[in-house]
Amino acid sequence: GAVVSQHPSWVICKSGTSVKIECRSLDFQATTMFWYRQFPKQSLMLMATSNEGSKATYEQGVEKDKFLINHASLTLSTLTVTSAHPEDSSFYICSAISTSGGRGETQYFGPGTRLLVL
Amino acid sequence: ILNVEQSPQSLHVQEGDSTNFTCSFPSSNFYALHWYRWETAKSPEALFVMTLNGDEKKKGRISATLNTKEGYSYLYIKGSQPEDSATYLCASTTTSGTYKYIFGTGTRLKVLA
Numbered sequence: 001g002a003v004v005s006q007h008p009s010w011v012i013c014k015s016g017t018s019v020k021i022e023c024r025s026l027d028f029q030a031t032t033m034f035w036y037r038q039f040p041k042q043s044l045m046l047m048a049t050s051n052e053g054s055k056a057t058y059e060q061g062v063e064k065d066k067f068l069i070n071h072a073s074l075t076l077s078t079l080t081v082t083s084a085h086p087e088d089s090s091f092y093i094c095s096a097i098s099t100s101g102g103r104g105e106t107q108y109f110g111p112g113t114r115l116l117v118l
Numbered sequence: 119i120l121n122v123e124q125s126p127q128s129l130h131v132q133e134g135d136s137t138n139f140t141c142s143f144p145s146s147n148f149y150a151l152h153w154y155r156w157e158t159a160k161s162p163e164a165l166f167v168m169t170l171n172g173d174e175k176k177k178g179r180i181s182a183t184l185n186t187k188e189g190y191s192y193l194y195i196k197g198s199q200p201e202d203s204a205t206y207l208c209a210s211t212t213t214s215g216t217y218k219y220i221f222g223t224g225t226r227l228k229v230l231a
Contacts, residue, residue: 043221
């Protein structure tokens with residue numbers, strides 16, 4: 001149980017294009033999903049928290065117009081990197097928690113998406 | 119300690135050896151400490167969540183302890199096997215602000231056959 005999928009796993013795109021990444025909870029309902037980014041040799045850094053049916057909450061320093069997050073259902077959240085540039089090249093990974101929520105709640109992660117912007 | 123720190127960054131051990139590594143976290147406003155096992159190209163797998171000082175959790179050959187007063191957790195692997203090779207991540211949550219994980223950079227373990 002508690003499986004999260006993420007697609008695509010790899011994407012290479014040209015500078016200036018937009019890229020959409022999907023995160024799905026396959027066997028549970030997730031009112032909250034999280035998007036992280038990881039640069040080489042660094043820790044997973046939270047970009048935004050996404051609640052179903054409401055606007056995402058972005059961490060300080062993350063441009064909300066650059067990284068569009070949509071959480072339209074209890075099983076799907078999407079991250080769109082708009083007008084991608086080489087500095088957006090990174091590893092992006094999502095996670096989800098079940099509807100019960102709580103500060104001790106375990107997050108379940110997708111396998112991540114590696115983005116390379118040429 | 120202001121951030122979550124893990125040590126060592128990486129290590130190699132021989133099959134059959136036991137090993138341990140450390141996660142240090144801010145002890146103020148502590149709520150929970152999570153350990154994950156992350157194999158390349160797979161999803162991080164939740165191992166343990168601990169909240170109470172002195173907590174000990176065990177799953178097969180892997181166990182973890184928690185000291186919330188001094189802000190550290192140890193992860194132990196007994197009789198390491200090649201399939202234990204992975205990156206082990208810890209993340210803490212606090213009682214203040216919004217719920218979110220603060221991750222360490224991980225310990226990359228390679229078990230040599």
